[in-house]
Amino acid sequence: MKKILIAAIIIPVVFLVLYFATDQVEEDINSFAECVEAGYPVMESDPEQCRVADGRVFVRESEEGEFVTLEGEFVCLPYRDETGPTTMECAFGLKIEDDLYYSLSMEGGISDISTGSWIKVIGYLTQKESDRYLSSGLLQVEELKEIN
Numbered sequence: 001m002k003k004i005l006i007a008a009i010i011i012p013v014v015f016l017v018l019y020f021a022t023d024q025v026e027e028d029i030n031s032f033a034e035c036v037e038a039g040y041p042v043m044e045s046d047p048e049q050c051r052v053a054d055g056r057v058f059v060r061e062s063e064e065g066e067f068v069t070l071e072g073e074f075v076c077l078p079y080r081d082e083t084g085p086t087t088m089e090c091a092f093g094l095k096i097e098d099d100l101y102y103s104l105s106m107e108g109g110i111s112d113i114s115t116g117s118w119i120k121v122i123g124y125l126t127q128k129e130s131d132r133y134l135s136s137g138l139l140q141v142e143e144l145k146e147i148n
Helices: 002-027 032-037
Strands: 049-051 057-059 066-076 092-096 100-105 118-126 138-147
Touching (some): 032 049
16 A cells, blocks of 8 residues: 555656656757757758747758748848948849848849849848848848749
8 A cells, every 4th residue: 555655646746747847848949959959850841840849840050041931122232331432333132021131142143133123032041241231141042033
């Protein structure tokens, strides 16, 4: 009888400890690498994704940056310092909601689209501000389409 009583106390305590330990571990997961390291499954997608039990999803960021699809206005990027001299050059960029700008880089260049056009861009985004232009990052373009 004494063994049954001890088991009846120990088993619920073990379950409670495991339950709270698991919750704590999930709260400590904040990246794709941490999700994989914790043993959660990796989805076969491009880019790869890892989902924890509470529903959060972490996306693998490649060395090329985060794979994104963005829509916005095709623009010439504004200069960061508007007090200095300006030139007629046009550094191509994408302006999205909240007046965020991203520099565009595409092998072969971008020539068939007029500034002011609405575009959809698929590519790898690296978050890095430009010293010269108002740009929150560089978008290495994989696909670019003009949309209406």
